[in-house]
Amino acid sequence: MTKDLLGRHRAVLPDWLALYYDNPLEITHGEGRHVWDAEGNKYLDFFGGILTTMTAHALPEVTKAVSEQAGRILHSSTLYLNRPMVELAERVAQLSGIPDARVFFTTSGTEANDTALMLATSYRRSNQILAMRNSYHGRSFSSVGITGNRGWSPTSLSPLQTLYVHGGVRTRGPYAHLSDAEFIAACVADLKDLLGHVRPPAALIAEPVQGVGGFTSPPDGLYAAFREVLAERGVLWIADEVQTGWGRTGDHFWGWQAHAQNGPPDILTFAKGIGNGSSIGGVVARADIMNCLDSNSISTFGGTQITMAAGLANLTYLLEHDLQGNARRVGGLLIERLRAAAVKHPGVREVRGRGLMIGIELVKPGTDEADPQAASAVLEAAREGGLLLGKGGGHDTSALRIAPPLSLTVAEAEEGAAILERALASTQ
Known part of the structure; x- marks a missing residue:
């Protein structure tokens, strides 16, 4: 068979x-x-x-929530008020650590990163993005364009101009022999040198732990050091938490918290684990960034009732246990x-x-x-x-x-x- x-x-x-x-x-x-x-x-x-x-597979609490929601209504789109979506957004906003946060739900991590890129480039009026070498951010046209892993990048064509930064892999590359402090200093110096040659980019997008890249990561504090340099130029920080979020790294609820000396990222993306198998992705951003778009938009399947019911039950179980x-x-x-x-x-x-x-x-x-x-x-x-x-x-x-x-x-x-x-x- x-x-x-x-x-x-x-x-x-x-x-x-x-x-x-x-x-x-x-x-x-x-x-x-x-x-x-x-x-x-x-x-x-x-x-x-x-x-x-x-x-867990077949978690009774999630199965029950999905079954009960399916018996009421599966879907209505974002054109109508949606109680489960609002309830999950409230919880995610509070957990994100981002002040005055707004949440937009998608159906995948790819779509979440795609949305984050649209927000950052619109807010900053720039199509230039900083990304990490060895990174992976999805399979859409824009997210492939910022993926620094050739095995998952089928085209060099892109709507964005991408510049790749050192630091995502601690034990390979030109700085591998350095101590953690020296490694961070060298990566920061390289970033400063790069920024001295280009117009200020829209954002840096980075996975706190690179997922497809083989679970590699920089020393704790690297992205905080990067952010000091970026903030001076108004450049946003997007934390791609599609794989690191919801407590998977153990020490922190979000991967960015290992680099938290100067606060949360400007934009955070999530997906995968929150749905425990249901198709949920999303973006969290400060209100001024999230609300910068000057045209209407909806999501047909982002935030649909049945996936939100799964996410609420799954998040509750994760926190309570x-x-x-x-x-x-x-x-x-x-x-x-x-x-x-x-x-x-x-x-x-x-x-x-x-x-x-x-x-x-x-x-x-x-x-x-x-x-x-x-x-x-x-x-x-x-x-x-x-x-x-x-x-x-x-x-x-x-x-x-x-x-x-x-x-x-x-x-x-x-x-x-x-x-x-x-x-x-x-x-x-």
């Missing part, structure tokens, strides 16, 4: 629509931190639908377990991350050269052992990505680490 479905997939869907595994699997249902495929195999899910199943704290505690144990295991494997260059957002970078033993074949082999071996992982990285997709639901237990973390250790050993 799976083979037949794969043939139908290839006959009707684009060639560039990527599938994991030599023999792709069909996931039919899930519960908690586990999923099952069409052949009845059970897997511990360490990728959560690309960081989207944030709390302190899943941020769980990400910090269980994630801390998991990363130390993985670092201990990695010592035995010469192909592991680095185990990095924070909370339940962990990357394992693989290289050819004895070198610093990325090894995407090894990453694919470990992915396959982990699946055979009953564990689903992700891949990423700006160096030929050589990093394994680990991002399970934030309700992961200590026992499940240990189980997953043991499977992954065996998968690494089997591919050496």
Whole structure:
């Protein structure tokens, strides 16, 4: 049955629509931190639908909220007052830390970043954007134009002029040998030099932890230092929290809070985990920025009632059960377990991350050269052992990505680490 479905997939869907595994699997249902495929195999899910199943599969509280809302009304568009949308917007605005915040809901992180770019360029009357090397911000025409990862950038055409800045990857590049303080100083000096050669841009957009880039990040405080330079020139800071938001990093509710010396960003984008599988994205911005557009707009599906019901129930569960704290505690144990295991494997260059957002970078033993074949082999071996992982990285997709639901237990973390250790050993 799976083979037949794969043939139908290839006959009707684009060639560039990527599938994991030599023999792709069909996931039919899930519960908690586990999923099952069409052949009845059970897997511990360490990728959560690309960081989207944030709390748990088939979470009863979310299922109940969606079912009850579906029995009333699914959708009406933003042309009508929408109580669930207003209620979720109120909570997101308060949690964002942005003063006098306004919230606009979209259906994806791509669309959220697209909206943020429109706001920033309109507000600043400039189409020039600063972005980070190794970054990923979506698949729309504008978000591809600011993506600094060639593996996910199918065209160089863009409505924007993009300038790429150092700093998103701590352990590679010309500043990798420096201390954290020296690294930040060098990146700031480079930014100042760049700004001295161009007209003031509209904004800097940055992921606090680069997701598709392999869960890389700068030293804490880099974006605060950047912001001091940018604020002097009126340049906005957009924090892309599509993957880092809602407590996944453990230490903070938002990734930007690791760089919070001078306050929140001007614009914040979010998506993925808030819906626990429902299609929710959004933008939070100061009122003067959000309201700068001088024409009408609506969203047909952004903020639709059924996704807002899911988001409200999911956010309530996350906060009431302190899943941020769980990400910090269980994630801390998991990363130390993985670092201990990695010592035995010469192909592991680095185990990095924070909370339940962990990357394992693989290289050819004895070198610093990325090894995407090894990453694919470990992915396959982990699946055979009953564990689903992700891949990423700006160096030929050589990093394994680990991002399970934030309700992961200590026992499940240990189980997953043991499977992954065996998968690494089997591919050496």
